[in-house]
Amino acid sequence: MSFNHIAIIGLGLLGGSIGLAVREHLPDCTTTGFDNDPDVRKRAAERQLADTICESATDAVKGADLVILCVPVGAMGDAARTIADTLKPGALVSDVGSSKSTISRTLMDALPGRSVIPAHPVAGTEHSGPDAGFATLFHQRWCIITPPEGADEKQLAALIHFWESLGAMVETMDAQHHDRVLAVTSHIPHLIAYTIVGTASDLENVTRSEVIKYSAGGFRDFTRIAASDPTMWRDVFLHNRDAVLEMLDSFLTDLALMREAIRAGDGETMFDLFSRTREVRRSIVALGQDDARPDFGRKDHG
Amino acid sequence: MSFNHIAIIGLGLLGGSIGLAVREHLPDCTTTGFDNDPDVRKRAAERQLADTICESATDAVKGADLVILCVPVGAMGDAARTIADTLKPGALVSDVGSSKSTISRTLMDALPGRSVIPAHPVAGTEHSGPDAGFATLFHQRWCIITPPEGADEKQLAALIHFWESLGAMVETMDAQHHDRVLAVTSHIPHLIAYTIVGTASDLENVTRSEVIKYSAGGFRDFTRIAASDPTMWRDVFLHNRDAVLEMLDSFLTDLALMREAIRAGDGETMFDLFSRTREVRRSIVALGQDDARPDFGRKDHG
Numbered sequence: 001m002s003f004n005h006i007a008i009i010g011l012g013l014l015g016g017s018i019g020l021a022v023r024e025h026l027p028d029c030t031t032t033g034f035d036n037d038p039d040v041r042k043r044a045a046e047r048q049l050a051d052t053i054c055e056s057a058t059d060a061v062k063g064a065d066l067v068i069l070c071v072p073v074g075a076m077g078d079a080a081r082t083i084a085d086t087l088k089p090g091a092l093v094s095d096v097g098s099s100k101s102t103i104s105r106t107l108m109d110a111l112p113g114r115s116v117i118p119a120h121p122v123a124g125t126e127h128s129g130p131d132a133g134f135a136t137l138f139h140q141r142w143c144i145i146t147p148p149e150g151a152d153e154k155q156l157a158a159l160i161h162f163w164e165s166l167g168a169m170v171e172t173m174d175a176q177h178h179d180r181v182l183a184v185t186s187h188i189p190h191l192i193a194y195t196i197v198g199t200a201s202d203l204e205n206v207t208r209s210e211v212i213k214y215s216a217g218g219f220r221d222f223t224r225i226a227a228s229d230p231t232m233w234r235d236v237f238l239h240n241r242d243a244v245l246e247m248l249d250s251f252l253t254d255l256a257l258m259r260e261a262i263r264a265g266d267g268e269t270m271f272d273l274f275s276r277t278r279e280v281r282r283s284i285v286a287l288g289q290d291d292a293r294p295d296f297g298r299k300d301h302g
Numbered sequence: 303m304s305f306n307h308i309a310i311i312g313l314g315l316l317g318g319s320i321g322l323a324v325r326e327h328l329p330d331c332t333t334t335g336f337d338n339d340p341d342v343r344k345r346a347a348e349r350q351l352a353d354t355i356c357e358s359a360t361d362a363v364k365g366a367d368l369v370i371l372c373v374p375v376g377a378m379g380d381a382a383r384t385i386a387d388t389l390k391p392g393a394l395v396s397d398v399g400s401s402k403s404t405i406s407r408t409l410m411d412a413l414p415g416r417s418v419i420p421a422h423p424v425a426g427t428e429h430s431g432p433d434a435g436f437a438t439l440f441h442q443r444w445c446i447i448t449p450p451e452g453a454d455e456k457q458l459a460a461l462i463h464f465w466e467s468l469g470a471m472v473e474t475m476d477a478q479h480h481d482r483v484l485a486v487t488s489h490i491p492h493l494i495a496y497t498i499v500g501t502a503s504d505l506e507n508v509t510r511s512e513v514i515k516y517s518a519g520g521f522r523d524f525t526r527i528a529a530s531d532p533t534m535w536r537d538v539f540l541h542n543r544d545a546v547l548e549m550l551d552s553f554l555t556d557l558a559l560m561r562e563a564i565r566a567g568d569g570e571t572m573f574d575l576f577s578r579t580r581e582v583r584r585s586i587v588a589l590g591q592d593d594a595r596p597d598f599g600r601k602d603h604g
Binding site for chain 1 (some may be wrong): 525527537579
């Protein structure tokens with residue numbers, strides 16, 4: 001089986017990119033789209049993020065065999081309840097949320113008797129909204145699918161094939177493990193970046209304009225992450241609380257050790273950590289998950 | 303006055319870039335270079351990082367009117383003592399170290415009666431060594447000069463002009479203020495990045511290969527910073543201890559507040575911080591200190 005009609009609910013960075021990627025990679029598929037915000041619908045129609053931009057979520061999902069919820073994590077339950085009675089029998093409901101345990105429960109509670117297989121494409125930029133999407137967002141990026149117990153094998157295979165068609169590499173795992181993996185690879189880095197950018201803006205003896213001026217020494221990379229969508233990230237921390245707190249406490253323990261090494265002038269402990277971490281970087285570049293060029297080819301580099 | 307003969311001691315990323323930049327921007331200047339490591343000297347000669355690669359630091363500084371020490375912060379004192387007796391009368395000694403209070407004291411103690419004006423070009427990549435340098439590294443980047451009390455005005459003006467000639471924008475401030483500004487814009491971001499990459503490598507319930515695989519969600523940006531030269535960064539934390547601990551404690555206080563907000567499910571506090579930090583990013587992009595393209599134009603983005 002494969003999907004012929006895909007409904008996209010929420011037309012921001014991810015929803016819009018899915019619409020554009022389907023048109024490019026699955027030209028025989030029909031897409032319908034909806035967003036709660038009329039301005040977003042207008043812009044989505046101009047950019048043709050889906051073949052048809054509908055005026056309601058129920059209109060968008062009518063006849064669809066795959067519905068992908070691309071709304072903030074905190075809005076998933078409402079979005080699912082709105083479409084519950086309109087879904088075509090046998091339709092599969094999926095999503096793109098960054099935390100999976102709570103979303104999985106929320107969707108299954110909101111859609112009793114329906115097929116639900118949550119997914120999370122690990123791809124994004126710091127830009128959001130209907131102008132941010134592009135067709136190649138998922139190329140060579142991982143999409144993690146977290147099938148609930150008893151998920152239909154054929155629908156799972158079709159969902160895997162769908163994401164692979166958009167250029168993604170697919171992995172399946174249980175929702176709880178996903179949440180731990182993402183807490184460390186994504187949620188904690190965002191929390192730290194948001195916090196240090198906040199700290200730097202409020203210092204008494206260094207001005208904000210100095211922080212901005214001299215940001216090329218490392219800080220600017222944190223500001224990119226800390227420019228991500230505030231609503232999305234608030235919802236991530238509200239919904240992946242347990243895994244985030246667990247990983248945050250590991251980080252805080254390690255940071256306290258480094259603080260003590262600095263206080264005590266213990267260069268050996270520092271050198272040991274600073275050497276080990278280079279290896280991780282090499283592996284990421286070797287796996288094609290990042291670019292080895294200095295500063296990723298920012299302008300002004302030779 | 304301007305400099306006709308520039309000696310570069312240490313031919314890694316910064317020393318090599320200075321040599322290449324002088325050839326491009328100040329073609330009438332002579333450059334001599336030296337590095338303690340014979341392999342680096344060999345590679346520096348092949349890449350012509352300076353007009354003449356010398357076999358000793360004393361050979362390199364003979365007749366130079368500007369000597370720039372481009373060695374790790376912890377090696378500055380030794381480098382200065384080695385050349386002290388060979389310096390031409392009136393020669394200016396400067397450096398490129400990332401912390402300035404202790405270096406300033408170290409250089410003045412090692413070079414009694416000599417002219418010393420420390421400097422710090424805020425530019426770099428995560429690559430190091432004689433292959434890492436390029437002529438445009440300093441273009442549109444800040445160079446902070448920290449003149450000690452009583453520094454010669456003409457030499458200061460010449461040093462400012464030198465860095466501007468290489469494409470840098472120059473600011474002067476006192477060494478202590480420099481150290482606070484850099485602690486927040488560079489040293490703390492590096493410490494945090496090194497620490498989280500270390501934490502992520504050692505988790506019990508998430509494997510290192512999973513961390514590498516799913517790094518595109520934010521983590522990979524930290525790994526780039528955490529791939530910086532270990533010796534250089536150990537020395538930074540050994541030499542800028544006070545400012546680093548001061549800024550680290552501000553960050554830890556703020557992170558504890560965010561931890562509590564997550565624990566308590568306080569979405570408002572999160573949303574407030576996550577919105578404020580976007581502004582800082584916009585200012586950095588507006589000032590030309592970073593690129594607004596998603597992921598700085600990494601491959602696979604449309």
